[in-house]
Amino acid sequence: MGGPVEQGVWGSVGAQGVRGEHTRGGGGGGAVPGARGVVQRASVRGQVLDALRAALVAGELEPGEVYSAPVLGERFGVSATPVREAMQQLALEGAVEVVPNRGFRVVRRGERELAELAEVRALIEVPVVLRLARSVPGERWAELRPLAEATVRAAGAGCRATYVEADRAFHRGVLGLAGNAELVRIAEDLHRRAQWPLVRDVAGLVADAAEHVALLDALIDRDVDVARSLVREHFRVR
Template identity: 80%
Template sequence: MKQGAQGSAGTGGVERDVAAVRVPAQMRAADVSRARVEAVSGVRGEHTHSEVPIPRPVVQRASVRGQILDALRTALVAGELRPGEVYSAPALGERFGVSATPVREAMQQLALEGAVEVVPNRGFRVVERGARELAELAEVRSLIEVPVMLRLARSVPVERWAELRPLAEATVRAASSGCRAEYAESDRAFHRAVLLLSGNEQLVQIAEDLHRRSQWPLVGGPASRGRGDLIADAAEHVALLDALIARDVDVVRVLVGGHVGVG
């Protein structure tokens, strides 16, 4: 992703963000007021002394921020946001056609996740990661996911594993496309679905955060794993699911250890 011209974070950008929630011109002000009162009271024509404000622009801004966050995560995994490079919120806002505000908020979230760091008066720098950090993430993931997966292999009914077949097959299709961002998303979806069977939401959130971090590109450009590596990785999902359905715990142990170990 290339930086564009520095965009303005003024009123023009805010108007673009809230355009989707403007009231149609043909709706009179009185109609809008009455509709809001009815929405609060639940009874048409009911008298009320005050109206509860509906924060439409706030909701829309949150929606825009979420969409920008997803787009930035995709660009990060795809290597469009390069390690070590600094990106400004106005420039990225210009790229996405929004004001700098939702971009800045999304970047702050990425900073909390460790993907970027704040550079005062300049923007956000994509964190530079090396092979050692990737190996450490893989080790922590193994410590969490391997024992959980083995426990699930012994306790989850076969039919529940069979329900995950579409997700495993989706990772194969995504890998075949060669798109790292698409594969990363489908990969996380499969692992999340498996771990959700543990019933431990805290474990799922921690494991997903580690998984997401392991997908960030290393220093030196986009990730080194090519289409062939993605296809091989996706094939392990299918093999793992087959072993879980067969209740072959030994094969599950080998597959999970090797699969998670490579990120």
């Protein structure tokens, strides 16, 4: 566990916000005894989970390295418990694996696994988008314009953590038009797993974001042939 790597994580995700949330957790009355503490604990865990996900995408948590919950907790200014709970969630997502009596090892994800994830995503998302292209009116697609533009801004700024959130939001918005919550949940889980390590450089992110805009333009124009070409290209492994 290299110190410089951990410092990068905390410096980039705002550990002070997590620390402040933690220190407010002791005491205070309420209509339901203990409810405030439970809510705040969940809030701390959520903030730690978001920070760890951002660190994975940025490459600040290195594949193959083992990280202990107590040490990470010290860096965040929280106890090891919310860190351990966040890491358990990442283990369920396949991002880390438990190393008994040591902590959690960041999983190495090779080109083949990333290609397989892209293939599964394509099998799910491409048919759905093409079906929606034939049935959803242009004005509904136009409502997603801010989501596509957000990916363009994030890519142009070179902020990977912001880009991955904007990227998922755009795909979630598109698939949400199918009205199938389970579809959205499964697709987003696959999408999140495919986002780390984020191997593309800034130019690659800009190209991906441009594809979002081009696809949306085709969908607004009800041009199914162009939409088909663009959505298939979007899932090509790069």
